[in-house]
Amino acid sequence: MITATPLTLYTFAMSHYSEKVRWTLDTSDIPYREVCLSPAFHIAPALRMGGRGQTTLPIIQADEVAIQDSPRILSWLQLHRGPLAVMPSPIDSEARDVEKRFDAIGKDVARYLYAGSFGVADDHILKLWTDHASPWQAAFIRHTYPVMRWVFKRKLSINPPRVEKARQRIAATMDWLDAQLADGRTYLVDGTFTVADITAASLLAPLACPRQHPVYGDPAYQAGMAQALRGWEGRPAIAWVRRMYDLHRGRLKGGVF
């Protein structure tokens, strides 16, 4: 591995796309520090660093370079900190196809989780949204929560037809995963742990609640999100996510600032 500038990873603590990049960095022993941002306060830095008119996290930064969007981050890591053991070569491989398949349900997972939790677990959502905020940011979020919730619901299209569609899309992707696992395999591609496994496990982790994850493993999260978590338990896909965490996810290594 090339010795290079330390990386800074900008995340939301509860973001599954952030977890995908965090896990790739941890498992590849790439040093980084993590900066957890809070909703609303991520917008200006994300627009500025990303430079693509997008407000999403994760973003990774090294010196003057900032990369937004998890697949682009993985490609950048492969090029500048690779070759990574979890990144097959050539880059356009089956593993990256699996990555795309699970990236595609990320918004559905978020939509489905929040749909069942807004109005039910508002206190817990407020806790998640303020855990990494400064005191004045936390006060702002608490004060404007009803407005932020409204904006969030519109932005994520949290309405009954879209939520039902999200449920169907998640179920179809889990069906696909269950079918892959039916032959007893441990790993999705090439019989080895790759970004395919990392992406599938990270993107489903908010529903599988692996104990290793500081947010999803918290019983308070599981209680708050109970409605969205119901119904998936017992699926091979969910057991497999927990197994990936047991096999490949030790303590999170990046220092959170």
Ligand SMILES: N[C@@H](CCC(=O)N[C@@H](CS)C(=O)NCC(=O)O)C(=O)O
């Ligand atoms: N395609 C992006 C999606 C990332 C994404 O949707 N991130 C969510 C959090 S899980 C986010 O930043 N939402 C806030 C926003 O869009 O402003 C990626 O793979 O990084």
